[in-house]
Amino acid sequence: MGCKFQLLLNSRLSIDIGTEVKYQNKMLVDMDTDFDSTGGLLGATMGRLKLLSRGSQTKLFCYVLLFALFVFFVLYWVIKLR
Numbered sequence: 001m002g003c004k005f006q007l008l009l010n011s012r013l014s015i016d017i018g019t020e021v022k023y024q025n026k027m028l029v030d031m032d033t034d035f036d037s038t039g040g041l042l043g044a045t046m047g048r049l050k051l052l053s054r055g056s057q058t059k060l061f062c063y064v065l066l067f068a069l070f071v072f073f074v075l076y077w078v079i080k081l082r
Helices: 002-053 058-081
Strands: none
Touching: 002 058
């Protein structure tokens, strides 16, 4: 009876591990898809910033950069206060 019980426990454990591995793989695939879409968005944004910096609108580029830094520090400050 002890060996049968041990075999049953091991089989259930292996099934649970298999289920968990499938779930983790699905999560990784979803994360990979999300990172790919975010990478595309960031790439497009960087392309626009490069076009902006090449033109004669360097003053506008500086304003955009300063605004982004300002927003970053405000968000950092708000998160830090929590």
